[in-house]
Amino acid sequence: MQHREHTVDVAVVGGGQAGLAAGYFLRRTGAEFVILDDRTEPGGAWNEYWDSLRLFSPAGHSMLPGWWMPEEEGQAYPSARHVTWYLGEYERRYGLPVHRPVHVEGVERVRGALRVNAREGSWRARYVISATGTWRAPRVPDLPGRDLYRGRQLHTVDYRAPEEFAGQRVVVVGGGNSAAQILAELSRVARTTWATLRPPRFLPDEVDGRALFAIATRHQNAARDGGPLPPGVGDLGDIVVVPPVREARERGALKAEPMFDRLTPTGVVWSDGSSLDCDAIVWCTGFAPALDHLAPLGLTDGRGRIPVEGTRAAAEPRLFLLGYGDWTGPASATLIGAGRTAKTTVARISDSLAAGG
Ligand code: FAD
Numbered sequence: 001m002q003h004r005e006h007t008v009d010v011a012v013v014g015g016g017q018a019g020l021a022a023g024y025f026l027r028r029t030g031a032e033f034v035i036l037d038d039r040t041e042p043g044g045a046w047n048e049y050w051d052s053l054r055l056f057s058p059a060g061h062s063m064l065p066g067w068w069m070p071e072e073e074g075q076a077y078p079s080a081r082h083v084t085w086y087l088g089e090y091e092r093r094y095g096l097p098v099h100r101p102v103h104v105e106g107v108e109r110v111r112g113a114l115r116v117n118a119r120e121g122s123w124r125a126r127y128v129i130s131a132t133g134t135w136r137a138p139r140v141p142d143l144p145g146r147d148l149y150r151g152r153q154l155h156t157v158d159y160r161a162p163e164e165f166a167g168q169r170v171v172v173v174g175g176g177n178s179a180a181q182i183l184a185e186l187s188r189v190a191r192t193t194w195a196t197l198r199p200p201r202f203l204p205d206e207v208d209g210r211a212l213f214a215i216a217t218r219h220q221n222a223a224r225d226g227g228p229l230p231p232g233v234g235d236l237g238d239i240v241v242v243p244p245v246r247e248a249r250e251r252g253a254l255k256a257e258p259m260f261d262r263l264t265p266t267g268v269v270w271s272d273g274s275s276l277d278c279d280a281i282v283w284c285t286g287f288a289p290a291l292d293h294l295a296p297l298g299l300t301d302g303r304g305r306i307p308v309e310g311t312r313a314a315a316e317p318r319l320f321l322l323g324y325g326d327w328t329g330p331a332s333a334t335l336i337g338a339g340r341t342a343k344t345t346v347a348r349i350s351d352s353l354a355a356g357g
Pocket of ligand 1: 062322323
C-alpha cells in the first residue's frame with residue numbers, strides 16, 4: 001500500500017470481532033468503508049489467548065451477525081483457535097475490506113471529517129468507528145515494590161500454558177474469569193496462591209455465556225422500558241464456572257487470600273506482616289480500552305475512557321466506539337453481543353450520511 005490519502009465514508013479501526021460486525025452492516029448500506037487492522041492474521045485478540053481457553057458458550061450462541069459459527073468437531077465449547085478460524089472465514093465470506101497490517105497511529109480532526117493516520121497511508125473519513133479492543137492495554141496495579149521483585153511478573157496477555165511453571169510457587173492475582181481459569185490449570189503443576197481484592201464471586205454453576213447474554217438482554221430491555229430492573233450480570237457474580245474451574249474448585253485449588261500490600265525482592269507481603277516467597281506473579285488484573293490512537297482528539301476521561309452517548313463519542317459526533325465493554329453497549333464485548341451494537345451504530349452513521357453529515 002502506497003502512502004497517500006484515501007477518502008472514505010467510514011474508517012473502522014480494528015479488525016477483530018467488533019470491527020467485522022460493523023463491516024457486516026456497513027456492507028449493506030452501500031457506504032464506502034475500510035477496516036484497518038494491525039495484525040498480520042485475522043482473529044483479533046483470539047490469536048493470543050492461552051492455549052486451553054474455551055468459549056463460555058456453545059458455537060451456536062457465539063455468532064457474529066449473518067453466519068452461525070460452525071461447531072468445532074468433538075467440542076461443545078469451541079477453542080480460541082476455532083474462533084480465530086471463524087473470524088477469518090467470516091471476513092472472506094462477506095468480502096470485508098480489511099487492510100492488514102495497518103497500525104493506526106492517530107486520528108485527528110480535519111475540516112468536515114476525521115483523518116486516520118498510519119505509516120501505510122491516511123484515510124479521510126466522515127465517520128470513524130474505533131474497535132481496537134482491550135487486549136493491547138493490560139492493567140497492573142501499581143503496588144509498592146513492583147520494581148524490586150526479582151521473580152517473573154506476567155499479565156494474562158503473556159500467559160500461554162502451565163508447563164513452564166511446573167514445580168514453582170506462583171501467585172495469581174485477580175478475582176475474574178482469567179484468574180480462575182489460569183489457576184485451574186496452573187494449580188495442577190505448580191504451588192499456587194490466589195490473591196483477590198474481595199472474596200471471589202462464582203456465578204451459579206448452570207450459568208454459561210448463553211444465560212449471561214439472556215440476563216444482559218433482559219436488563220437492557222427493562223432499562224429501556226423504564227420498568228423495575230432485574231438483576232444484571234454483575235449482580236449475580238463474576239466467575240463463570242466452566243468445567244475446569246468447577247473441577248479446580250472441587251479439588252480445593254480455588255481458595256482465595258486477601259490482596260497483598262507490597263512486593264519485596266523475593267515475594268509478597270500482606271498488611272498483617274505475613275509474607276510469601278514466590279517464583280512468579282501472574283497479574284490477571286484486567287484491561288483498559290486501547291485508545292492511544294484517539295489521543296489527538298483529546299476526549300479521554302480520567303478513567304481512560306471516552307464519554308459516549310450510546311456508542312457515539314459525546315464530544316465528537318464523527319467518532320463511534322464499539323466492543324470495549326458494557327459502557328459501549330450491553331454485552332458488546334462478546335461474540336454474540338457485538339452484532340447488536342454494531343447494527344445500531346451503523347444505522348446512526350447511515351442516517352447521518354444520508355442527511356449529508
Ligand atoms: P480485539 O479482538 O482485541 O480486536 C481488536 C483488533 O484491533 C485487534 O486485531 C488489534 O490488533 C487491532 N488494533 C488495536 N489497536 C489498533 C490500532 N491502533 N491500529 C490498527 N489496529 C489496531 N467473549 C465471548 O463472547 N465468549 C467468550 O467465551 C469469551 N472469552 C474471553 C476470554 C478472555 C480471556 C478474554 C480476554 C475475552 C473473552 N471474551 C469472550 C470477550 C471478547 O469476545 C474478546 O475480548 C474479543 O476479542 C473482543 O473483540 P474486539 O474486536 O473488541 O477486540
